Amino acid sequence: MDLELRHLRCLVAIVDTGSFTDAAIELGVSQAAASRTLLSLERVLGVRLLHRTSRSVTPTTAGVQVLARARHLLAEADDLVAEATTGHTRLRIGHAWSAAGRHTAEFQRRWADRHPDVELHLIRTNSATGGLAEGLCDLAIVRTGTDERRYAHAVVGHERRYCAMAADDPFARRRTLALADVRERTVLVDRRTGTTTAAMWPEAERPAVEYTRDVDDWLADIATGRRVGITPESTVAQYRRVGIAYRPVRDAPPVAVHLVWRRHDPHPATHAAVALLQELYREHGARRGGKTRRTRGR
Numbered sequence: 001m002d003l004e005l006r007h008l009r010c011l012v013a014i015v016d017t018g019s020f021t022d023a024a025i026e027l028g029v030s031q032a033a034a035s036r037t038l039l040s041l042e043r044v045l046g047v048r049l050l051h052r053t054s055r056s057v058t059p060t061t062a063g064v065q066v067l068a069r070a071r072h073l074l075a076e077a078d079d080l081v082a083e084a085t086t087g088h089t090r091l092r093i094g095h096a097w098s099a100a101g102r103h104t105a106e107f108q109r110r111w112a113d114r115h116p117d118v119e120l121h122l123i124r125t126n127s128a129t130g131g132l133a134e135g136l137c138d139l140a141i142v143r144t145g146t147d148e149r150r151y152a153h154a155v156v157g158h159e160r161r162y163c164a165m166a167a168d169d170p171f172a173r174r175r176t177l178a179l180a181d182v183r184e185r186t187v188l189v190d191r192r193t194g195t196t197t198a199a200m201w202p203e204a205e206r207p208a209v210e211y212t213r214d215v216d217d218w219l220a221d222i223a224t225g226r227r228v229g230i231t232p233e234s235t236v237a238q239y240r241r242v243g244i245a246y247r248p249v250r251d252a253p254p255v256a257v258h259l260v261w262r263r264h265d266p267h268p269a270t271h272a273a274v275a276l277l278q279e280l281y282r283e284h285g286a287r288r289g290g291k292t293r294r295t296r297g298r
Helices: 005-017 020-027 031-045 061-085 101-114 215-223 233-238 270-297
Strands: 050-052 057-059 090-095 119-124 139-142 151-159 161-166 186-190 208-212 229-232 244-248 255-262
Touching: 005 020, 005 031, 005 050, 005 057, 005 061, 020 031, 057 061, 101 119, 101 233, 101 270, 139 270, 151 270, 161 215, 161 233, 186 215, 186 229, 208 215, 215 244, 229 233, 255 270
Parallel strands: 090 119, 090 139, 186 208
Antiparallel strands: 050 057, 139 255, 151 255, 161 229, 161 244
């Protein structure tokens, strides 16, 4: 005989209600059926689980242990059912560091207004796919290349690159920097999710590179003044920290921001998410372009 969830539900109901009669009412079965189910569970496990008297039902030592595991397994099963049945009423978007940067809050607000029937969750996971490969999300915002055999993607916008440095670094006194300014420094890079590689510099002018695995470690190291970092604009918006300064790198190529999803199993809200993010990046680009033109016209 195999162990079934109904066995575990019966055990929990009997202990929680304190009697077979009340457990049967809660489960919607007869008292005899509840008794048979409990006996079946004891046969499957080969141990006695309950002390029964005319007035009380209490777990045995083995019963206490089984009861704890039963509650955990039932909770996991309930979560599994909820996950499957609410999959299309919830949209989980993963990201490694900074979600949609300066657009993150507005993305959440507009999504709630336009799609009130689909609950949005942002999940930070420091993996190359922002948690998509691990099954932690339905879509992911990434700024690196993707495996196009497994994933489909859309470019939702582009971001300038900035140099991150300690607030008292000599670079912080400048308005902008060039890649050549950084070549004598040590650049800190997240090997798994970062957008910076030594290939951004000519081979004879490449800076020393060291590696980190998390944005908080990256920021803490840069704040010491020993290293600098090159990062997309989204990091500037999401991680303003005391002791850290950011300056634009004027000749660095922009970073493409991708929304990625499983090619053969897209969430129904995928295209709505793509459209909204593209709208936000497009609006920001238009504002920036207008501001630049006004500044030049003065």
